[in-house]
Amino acid sequence: MTVAPEAVIFDIGNVLIEWQPERYYDRVHGEDRRRRLFAEVDLHWMNERVDRGEPFREVIYETAEMHPGWRAEIREWHDHWIELATPVIEHSVTLLRRLRAKGVPVHCLTNFGVESYAYAQTQFDFLNEFDIEFVSGRLKVTKPDARIYEAVEQGAGVPPERLLFADDREANIAVAAGRGWQTHLFEGPEGWAARLVAAGLLTAEEAAP
Known part of the structure; x- marks a missing residue:
């Protein structure tokens, strides 16, 4: 019982x-570019590091510097975070x-x-x-x-x-x-x-x- x-x-x-980050990137950058970004950079592991207590901005900006071709897009995970976490x-x-x-x-x-x-x-x-x-x-x-x-x-x-x-x-x-x-x-x-x-x-x- x-x-x-x-x-x-x-x-x-x-x-x-x-919480659908892919939707934000599809809207802002287009699905094709988003697919390439997510295939080349493990953004979900980056986010897991933050969830485990590592510094929010530091982890994301560090990841961006490791992938200079995607620097601007990766930084958006921090700079436009509230748009990823809606509605x-x-x-x-x-x-x-x-x-x-x-x-x-x-x-x-x-x-x-x-x-x-x-x-x-x-x-x-x-x-x-x-x-x-x-x-x-x-x-x-x-x-x-x-x-x-x-x-x-x-x-x-x-x-x-x-x-x-x-x-x-x-x-x-x-x-x-x-x-x-x-x-x-x-x-x-x-x-x-x-x-x-x-x-x-x-x-x-x-x-x-």
Whole structure:
């Protein structure tokens, strides 16, 4: 029998904010040039370094200098970062706020750099509304490493089986489920809303957009 969740944990990228860097580069530089850039430069590993706690601007500008033919485009990952991290998934934000209005503890568990998260908090007010922020850059470890889930369990003070976690990546969900967490693979806010209703945390009316 599934127990009632005592805390809800949101991933951020592609759960609260769309994170599709390729879309930005397609729009600004065209799909062909973007494909060449991403084939020649491992931008996702560059971003992983930031998510693990390395300095935001330093890592990106260092990578740009290693690939002078792509210097300007790589620097845009930093200089135009907010355009990569848009738009907001408004229904998910509504769910977050309605949970908190009912007194449900709501935390985030996110792969995010220290400086980039601080910057995002100046642009998206809801990122300042979590009860506890579990940010990989601060913790120096990213999902799906088990250590970041351990940090959540210790910090939230809730038994694993009482945590309900939404993430858009199956690998991240699998590790949490293996630790006994209740999980939801996020494929859109409608499904997440339905899961929160099924868990008894919101009514159908409260979960509506």
